[in-house]
Amino acid sequence: MNAGVPEAVQVAALAASAVVLASTARRLPWHKLEGDREAQRVLLLATFGLAALRWFNADALAGSSLHFLGAAIASLMFGPGFALWALAVASLLAWVGETAWLGWGPDFLACGVVPVLVARALFRFEQARLPPNLFVYVLVNGFLGGGLSMLASQLAKAGASAWLDVGQPGVYLASAVPMMFGEGFLSGGAMALVVVYRPHWCATFDDRRYLRPPGDPPAG
Numbered sequence: 001m002n003a004g005v006p007e008a009v010q011v012a013a014l015a016a017s018a019v020v021l022a023s024t025a026r027r028l029p030w031h032k033l034e035g036d037r038e039a040q041r042v043l044l045l046a047t048f049g050l051a052a053l054r055w056f057n058a059d060a061l062a063g064s065s066l067h068f069l070g071a072a073i074a075s076l077m078f079g080p081g082f083a084l085w086a087l088a089v090a091s092l093l094a095w096v097g098e099t100a101w102l103g104w105g106p107d108f109l110a111c112g113v114v115p116v117l118v119a120r121a122l123f124r125f126e127q128a129r130l131p132p133n134l135f136v137y138v139l140v141n142g143f144l145g146g147g148l149s150m151l152a153s154q155l156a157k158a159g160a161s162a163w164l165d166v167g168q169p170g171v172y173l174a175s176a177v178p179m180m181f182g183e184g185f186l187s188g189g190a191m192a193l194v195v196v197y198r199p200h201w202c203a204t205f206d207d208r209r210y211l212r213p214p215g216d217p218p219a220g
Helices: 007-025 037-056 071-096 104-129 134-164 169-197
Strands: none
Touching: 007 071, 007 104, 037 071, 071 104, 071 134, 071 169, 104 134, 134 169
């Protein structure tokens, strides 16, 4: 799905993607995976899960690329670094399957980098400004974070499509709100299940902060 995209744009997108991945590679917390078979399996299965979301790609609709992202889920569970690498693999597999949006580089930027940045910014806002409890964590980071990350991705695709005069920018704008709600429910539901049944899988969930008894001071 990269017909009509200038070669210079493809090269620039590849270069930007390489810079993002290289900068995060130096700060990846590999120590969290060393000797932990369960953590390794969860990351691997989650990566393939992110790629599997592309199977429901509605690319037959006016040549568009509409699918769930899972970026907020990945960012919350593994942190932004591992999330970006997992989403880069998902975009690569989509490119191999010829369903990547405008090629691997543009797809990774729009479906990986942009939504992860939004999800991470909202997580930091929640940590700094909102009450530390389980309901706030799931509602804000899961439901709202998932929805806003999808909205940002759709707007990025619409803007790039209009600028490059490829595809149907109106499709991304018209589908932004429905896709936003769908992604929000997917992310919120997934995170609710994870923090209830497997909280140790979630890098951003701290029992001392979100499950502390009423009246206790927040964890430092």
